[in-house]
Structure formats: structure tokens, C-alpha cells
Amino acid sequence: MTTHSEPTIVNIGPHHPSTHGVFRMRLTMDGENILDVEPVIGYLHRGSEKLAEERNYTQVITLTDRMDYVASMTNNQAYVLSCEALAGVTPTERGMYLRVIGAELQRIVSHLVATGFFLQDLGAFATPLMYSMRERERILDLFEMLCGARITVSYMRIGGVFQDAPAEFWPALRRILDDFPAYIDELEGLITDNEIVTYRTKGVGAISGADAINGSLTGPVLRASGVSWDVRVAAPYDVYDRVTFDVPVGDTGDNYDRYLMRIREIRESLKIVEQCVAQIQPGPVRATNAMLFRPPPGESYVPIEAPKGELGFYLVSDGTIAPYRMHVRAPSLINLTLMKQMLVGWKLADAIVSFGSLDVNMGEVDR
């Protein structure tokens, strides 16, 4: 009897427990081994960029919330920075500090979610996820104090933020800053030196530094590959030039390094928030510019370091109240570039874990 085998094509997603939304991987498999990967995206396309052309500059802020919905603060920030460059508005001091506090808290939230779901993809029965979600809740409570919303915050405005933090915000923030290092230690104690985690993730899905640059990866994914590049350091915006922090850098660029980068960045973010709290002075939170305005014709692009990588809004103005064109450089989408390179030759289980380690948000990929 002769036998022959042929590759199987397996669709992971769009309906799948660990595709972080509606991502689809078309895997060509030889048994458990991956021969080919074809990412299929577009299931969550909502036409945000087109919708922006129909709204005035201030209204677009609410659209940015819904792109990377795990990190709306940084989306707001990238957009308002771009608008300010376009309209020539200078934000107020206190507004900038509040923005950085919001953005760094948001980075913690995003990294907690990324870590929790990464471990969920590894097969941990929700325990790390529950731990991360528990701490995330506390920060979301802070966001609620700031602006009344927890996820879709729309907190930032062109020229600052839309309202000052209430009095009870500062003690609550203080408590979180005091408690958080212990929580991170607890989470790390569960994960970082776990034999199975290291066994599963070390060396898996490695991306070399050169490849990462060629693939224009950014954020923790790039830094895990040993490239020290952080927009907050390279081109400081808001008040990042007034705070000091380290940029954690990995060496092998494997799944484990990507996880470790996020944990370390959470600690650095706490440092930044700490310094901002020490430096912030009373004052107006928003410049006196008009909400409805007509920037001069031109274009602008201000990149920021979002939790997932370099995020920027490219805006073209034709002198009317709405952007003529808005384009988003979405780190989630561009970080998917090297998927095939990461996955071919590994097992099915690694595909899920590597995808989880990239920390991709489908809302941002498809926009």
C-alpha cells in the first residue's frame, strides 16, 4: 500500500478564541508544523479614515478612541499632537503633563492586557489574565475620574485636555503608584521564571534586529530585537524631554523577550508618572484656541510612542474645518509584517503564542 501526505490548510480565525478580535491566519500545515502563513485582515474595517473627512478636527478625537480601543489615550494624544502641529497651537503646561500621565497609565493598561492575553494564548487557565485585568480595572477607575469614560476616553483636546483632574484623582493615583510595583512583582512571580513559559517562548518566533528594522517594526517588538528606538527619547513630544526613564532593550527578539519588554516598560511608565506628579503645576489645562477652527492648508505628521509602537496621524488640511485626508500609521498593522518569517517552521501552538506576543489590536489594524 502506498501512502501519500499533503499539506492541510487550517483557518485560524476570524472566529477563534485567540485571534484577539477578528484576525485570520490561513496556515498551511504539515501535521503540526507550519509551512506557510497568510494573514487575512479587514474584518473590522469601519472606514475611520474616511469618516474623519466628514467631521471637524475636534470631532475626530472620538474616532481615534475606537482604533486601538485598548489604548485610547495614546490615540488621542497622537491625533491632537498632529492637529496642534497643523494649526500651530501650543498646549498648556498642565495639559501636557496630564496628557503624559494619561498616556503612561494607558501604556500600563495596554501592556497588562497584552501580557494577560499572551499568557492566555500560552494556555494558562486565565489566572495571569485575571491578575492583569484586576489591576487594569484600577487604572480604568482613574480614567473614569479624569473624563467619565473608562475605555473610549476622548480625554485630550487640541491645546491640552478637556478638563482638569478632580481633587480625588491625585490620592487615588498615589495609591496606585505605591501598590503597583508589588502587583507587577506578583505577576512576574507567576510568569517570568516559570519553566513552562520559558520552555515555550524562549527562542520561538525570534526576529533579528536587522529584520525588525527592515520590516519597520516599532515599539516593544522592535526593542525586544535589540534595537534601542523609542520615539519618546528620539523625538520627545509633550513633556517627555523633562522626565528621565530607561528604554528596556532585549537581545534575541523572541516571544519571551517581547513579554519581558512589556513588563519592564510598565515599571518605566510608573517612573514617568511619578516624575510627572512631582513636576505638575497648577494652571489652565487647555489653551484658549477655538474648538472649531480652520488650520492653514498644509500637512502634518507627529509620531508618538504608543504602547504598540510608533503611532502617527498624517493629516492634510485644505483650509476647511475638516481634514482633507487622514491617514493612520498603525503600529499593529505594520508589526504584522514579519509574521510569516516568525512562524514558518514552528508548530501550530507557536503561531498562536507568537501572534499574541506581537500584541496586535484588530481595531487598529483594520481601522
Add this chain to the structure above:
Amino acid sequence: MAPLEDNRIFSGVYGFFQGTLSAPEWLAYFFGGFAVIMTVVNGFLLIGTIFTWMERRVVGRFQSRLGPNRLGPFGILQAIADAIKLLFKEDIVPRRADRLLFNAAPIVMLAPSLMALAVVPFGAGSYVADLNIGVLYVVAMSGVASLAVLMAGYASNNKLALFGAMRAVAMLLSYEIPLVMTLLGITVLAGSMSLVGIVGAQGIPFLLVAPLGALIFLIAMSAELNRPPFDVTEAESELVAGYITEYSGMKFGIFYLAEFSNVVLAGALFAVLFLDGWNGYFLPSHLWFLLKVFGFLFVASWVRATLPRMRIDQILALAWKYLFPLSLVNLLLLAAETIAWPDPSTAELWLMAAINWVVALAAVPLLAMVGARTPARPRRVGFPQEVR
């Protein structure tokens, strides 16, 4: 083998049918036996059901949440509510499924674990049959469950289900060997294959005498039961639900129940083989046995709440590279000691325990060093790249 007449349930029902109803003897015999089976099976399934609730509560606590707490005291009726819900769900069979295998798989899954119960002693003198090849019988029965997984995965006509089934078979083939080797060691130590006999031979619990065996048994049993960190056959983050992806309604419920019942069975086996069975102090023997089983179940829940999942190739490597040599060491050691002390007294058992602990504590790190892992590396791709 204990005569059936000694069984209180049997003799009660038998006497009722023959005496009070003056039924013919064969009918009384039938109903008497049936009553025994019903008691054991339902009692066992009840414990399995309680375990589904217990695990959710325990894991909930580990995850700093409450777990089911609405129905009944502490939410203990949750499992019943779940069962009712499953009963009322639509029973879907995929159009291109192999209907016969698809429908038979849940039964094949549950039946062997119930059959294995026949030889498990639940308390002093409480067992259906004291089979003189009890250990062998239990191993044979536990192997059938993997056949059910393969049936379910193949019949579902779903690639993810088939992946789960293939993984289950690979895992069974690998883990059966260290498991059987360990059980062989226990058999040599106890001088008996009967589970009752093994309990009788435990002057001190075999957990102390054969620590290596207990460790291998725990790991290999977790793999056989598809418990974390070896739950690759239904890895929800990879295979959705693995081989039960296409099942709904009560068929799914039976799979679920069978899985949890199998864990209870494993706990009972662990109690019998390593924890001195039903023997204890002050409390009635059945209660002691239950305590030991639930201790095992708690550990199982604990592991589930803590550990992430291993990859299938790593799981197989663990079985062949680490557990298999360890189980050989365990077997040889126990065999040598049995030759040295053919009928060990308690003092001699303690001496054996001391030797075995030293060997265990030396062998495990030594093997870990020898088998120092090579860094993970992608497999070279065998097929041409351009396959579409």
C-alpha cells in the same frame, strides 16, 4: 475475591426481593447486583459533578474572583443547572460527520471510567470486585478513553478536532509507558496486582516509599487525563475546543462529565496506590478515602490554575526523555529492594523510603542536567513552500 453476599446493599435488596416479594432467585440476584452498580456509578458521577463545581470555585479563588455562587449553598447546584441547560440544547451533528462514530464517542468516553470503578475500593470492604489483576484492568480501561477521543476527532470532520485527536493518541502512546512502569513498580513492591491487596501491603503510604513513582504517576496521569499543563487535545487557545469542538448539548455534557469523572477516578487510584487507600484515624474509612480523593482533586485544580500549557512535541519529549528513564530507575530500585527485603516490615519500609528519597532527589536534578535543553529551533520545512 469477596463474595457478593457480604455486600450490604446486595444482601439487603436480595433479601427484599426474595423474602418480602418472594421473587424468583435470578430476579432477586439481578436486582441486587443492579442496586450495587447503581450505587457505585451514581455515587461516582455525583462526586464527578461536585468536582466540576469545586474546580470552578477553587480556580476562581486562585484568580481572585468568586466562581459560581448563585445556585444553592455556595453555588453547589451550579452543575445541575448546567446539566439541565445542556439537556435542552439542540443536538447538532455536522452534516458531513460520521454519524455512528460521532454519536458513539461520548459513550465510549464515559463507559470505561465507569467500568474501571469495579475494582476500586472506596472504603474498608467496599468494592464491587477484588480483581486479582486490578491494576492491569484499570490501565486497560483508561486506555479506551483515548480511543473515544480519536473517534470524536475523526468523526467530527473538522480539522481542529482532528488535530486534537491526533495529539491525544500521540500523548497516550507516550505516557502509557511510564505510567505502566510505575504501576509495575508498585505491583512489585506490594506483591499484588489487586487494588485491595496493594492497600493491604502499605505499612506506610507508598507516597513515602516510592516518591519517584508518585511523581511519575501524577505527571503521566495528568497527561492521560488531558489536564493542564498537558491539555493540548482541547487547547482552547489553539484548537478552539479540540476534539469536542463540534459537540453540543448533552453529548458535550457527557464528554465534560467523563473528563471530570476520570480525574476523580485518577484521584481514587492515587489514594489507593500511594496514600494507603481508606486507612486513617478516627474517621470512618469511606470519609478518609473521600478526603484523600478530594486532596488530589484540589491539587489538580491548583495545577490547572497555575501552569500554562506545554507544546505537543515538548510533552512527548518529557515523556520519552525524562519520565521513561525515571520510571525505569524507579522500577529497578523497587525490584532490587524487594529482593533484599522480600516481606518488608514497617521498619524495613522506612529504610526503603529513605533510600528511595535519596535516589529520587538525586535522579531528578541529574536527569535535568544531562538532558539540558538545546535552544528551541524551527523545524526545517519539508514540503515545497509554494503550496496553495
